Amino acid sequence: METNKSKIDQLLQKYKEGNCSLEEIEWLQHALSATDIGDQDAIDQAIVASLLQPSAAGKMSESRQKIVLGNIKKQIQQGTEERDKPKFSIVWPYWAAAACLLLFIFTMLLWQQQTSPVQADINLVRMQDTTGVVVKPGGNSATLRLANGTLLELDKQASGIVMGESITYENGKSIAAAALDKQGMAADPSKVVLELATPLGGIYQVTLPDGTKVWLNAGSSLKYPMSFAKNERRVSLEGEAFFEVTKDSARPFKVLSKGQEIEVLGTAFNVNAYPDNTAIKTTLVNGKVKLSNDKRYSEAIYLLPGQQSTNTNNGKIQLANVDTAPFTAWKEGLFYFDETPLSDALQQIGRWYNVEVKYKGEVPQTHFYGRIKRSKPLRDVLDVLEEGGLRFELSKSDEKNILYVRPL
Structure with missing residues (x-):
C-alpha cells in the first residue's frame, strides 16, 4: 500500500503540472477507483494532502473529503472513456488533467467560502500588497x-x-x-x-x-x-x-x-x-x-x-x-464555467468587476470548469483561474482598472 501511496503522491504532482502521460493517468484512474485496496482511506488522505494546503486539509470534514474525492475519480474516469474516442486521443491527457484539477479547485473554493473566511482575507491582503488595487464584486x-x-x-x-x-x-x-x-x-x-x-x-x-x-x-x-x-x-x-x-x-x-x-x-x-x-x-x-x-x-x-x-x-x-x-447562473449570483473558453470566462469577469482585460504574450487555449459565487472579491476568482497556467496583473489607469493576463 505504501508503494501505491508514494506513487500517487508523485503522479499528483505531475498531474497538477499537466505533465502526466496517458499511461500514468490510466494507472492513477485505476488506483483511485480500485475497491480491493486494503487501506483506501489512507490513499484518499494522500490525495487530499497532496492537492490541499496543509491547513485546509486538516480542517476538511470527512463528508467533504468524500465529495471532493468523488469528483476527482469521476472526472478521471470520464477522461479515460473519452480517450477511447479517436478524435480526442491526441489531446486527451492535457485536457483530462486540466479539467480534473480545475473542477477540484473550484470544489475546494466553494468549501472554503463556507468554512475558511480567514483564507479570503489573506487573498485580499495579497492583492493590496502587490498592486494597491482591491476590486470588489458588482x-x-x-x-x-x-x-x-x-x-x-x-x-x-x-x-x-x-x-x-x-x-x-x-x-x-x-x-x-x-x-x-x-x-x-x-x-x-x-x-x-x-x-x-x-x-x-x-x-x-x-x-x-x-x-x-x-x-x-x-x-x-x-x-x-x-x-x-x-x-x-x-x-x-x-x-x-x-x-x-x-x-x-x-x-x-x-x-x-x-x-x-x-x-x-x-x-x-x-x-x-x-x-x-x-x-x-x-x-x-x-x-x-x-x-x-x-x-x-x-x-x-x-x-x-x-x-x-x-x-x-x-x-x-x-x-x-x-x-x-x-447560461442562466448569473441571475442566481454565480459564475458557472462548463468547458468555458478563457476569453469567455474573462469577458464575464471583466463585465462584473468592471475591469478591462488585456493579454500579454501567447495565452494558452485553456477551458474552465466549476462554479463560484459572484459575491467574492476579484482576487479569489483569479486565484482559481491561475491554476490553469495563467498569471494576472492588476493596474489602474485614468480611474479604470486593467487586468493583464499572461501565461506562466
Missing part, C-alpha cells in the same frame, strides 16, 4: 431614463422596480423623482418609452406592466413602454437579460436585439446580445420561442427547452442542445 446598480430625458439613479439597496400606474421599488416604496411625461401618457402610454440600464458591475430587475420579470446583467439596457399596446408587447435589449414572460395568448411578447427578433407567448429564456459579441446566444429554459433576424425573416427558427441558438453577424442561426444552467 451589485445592484441601475439608472432609469424617462421619456422626457430625465435620468434617475436607482436605489442600490433595492434589487428592482415595478411598473404600473406609477413606478415603485419591489418593496412598494415610490420613486419620488419619477415625474412622468403626463402629456405623453395621456396621448398614448404605449408610446412613452423608458430605458433601464445597468453599468459594468451592475445588475437590476424590472417587473413590466404585464407582470413579465426581466433581470438585466452588467452593462445592459432594456427599452420598454410605460404600457403595452393592445396587440403586442415589444421591448428592445442591448446586453444580456433573463426573461420570465407572463402568458398572454392575445399579445405576443417580442424582444428585439441586434437585428434579431424573439417572439413568445409565455416562457423563460436568456438572451446574450452584447454589442462586442460576434453572435447572439438565446437559451430557452422552458416554453417555446420563435426566433428570426433581419437577414432571413422567411426562415424562422423554433427553440425547445434545453436548446440554444447562436445567431452570427452573417445571418446564420445554429441550434444546439445545452445544459441551460451555465
Whole structure:
C-alpha cells in the first residue's frame, strides 16, 4: 500500500503540472477507483494532502473529503472513456488533467467560502500588497431614463422596480423623482418609452406592466413602454437579460436585439446580445420561442427547452442542445464555467468587476470548469483561474482598472 501511496503522491504532482502521460493517468484512474485496496482511506488522505494546503486539509470534514474525492475519480474516469474516442486521443491527457484539477479547485473554493473566511482575507491582503488595487464584486446598480430625458439613479439597496400606474421599488416604496411625461401618457402610454440600464458591475430587475420579470446583467439596457399596446408587447435589449414572460395568448411578447427578433407567448429564456459579441446566444429554459433576424425573416427558427441558438453577424442561426444552467447562473449570483473558453470566462469577469482585460504574450487555449459565487472579491476568482497556467496583473489607469493576463 505504501508503494501505491508514494506513487500517487508523485503522479499528483505531475498531474497538477499537466505533465502526466496517458499511461500514468490510466494507472492513477485505476488506483483511485480500485475497491480491493486494503487501506483506501489512507490513499484518499494522500490525495487530499497532496492537492490541499496543509491547513485546509486538516480542517476538511470527512463528508467533504468524500465529495471532493468523488469528483476527482469521476472526472478521471470520464477522461479515460473519452480517450477511447479517436478524435480526442491526441489531446486527451492535457485536457483530462486540466479539467480534473480545475473542477477540484473550484470544489475546494466553494468549501472554503463556507468554512475558511480567514483564507479570503489573506487573498485580499495579497492583492493590496502587490498592486494597491482591491476590486470588489458588482451589485445592484441601475439608472432609469424617462421619456422626457430625465435620468434617475436607482436605489442600490433595492434589487428592482415595478411598473404600473406609477413606478415603485419591489418593496412598494415610490420613486419620488419619477415625474412622468403626463402629456405623453395621456396621448398614448404605449408610446412613452423608458430605458433601464445597468453599468459594468451592475445588475437590476424590472417587473413590466404585464407582470413579465426581466433581470438585466452588467452593462445592459432594456427599452420598454410605460404600457403595452393592445396587440403586442415589444421591448428592445442591448446586453444580456433573463426573461420570465407572463402568458398572454392575445399579445405576443417580442424582444428585439441586434437585428434579431424573439417572439413568445409565455416562457423563460436568456438572451446574450452584447454589442462586442460576434453572435447572439438565446437559451430557452422552458416554453417555446420563435426566433428570426433581419437577414432571413422567411426562415424562422423554433427553440425547445434545453436548446440554444447562436445567431452570427452573417445571418446564420445554429441550434444546439445545452445544459441551460451555465447560461442562466448569473441571475442566481454565480459564475458557472462548463468547458468555458478563457476569453469567455474573462469577458464575464471583466463585465462584473468592471475591469478591462488585456493579454500579454501567447495565452494558452485553456477551458474552465466549476462554479463560484459572484459575491467574492476579484482576487479569489483569479486565484482559481491561475491554476490553469495563467498569471494576472492588476493596474489602474485614468480611474479604470486593467487586468493583464499572461501565461506562466
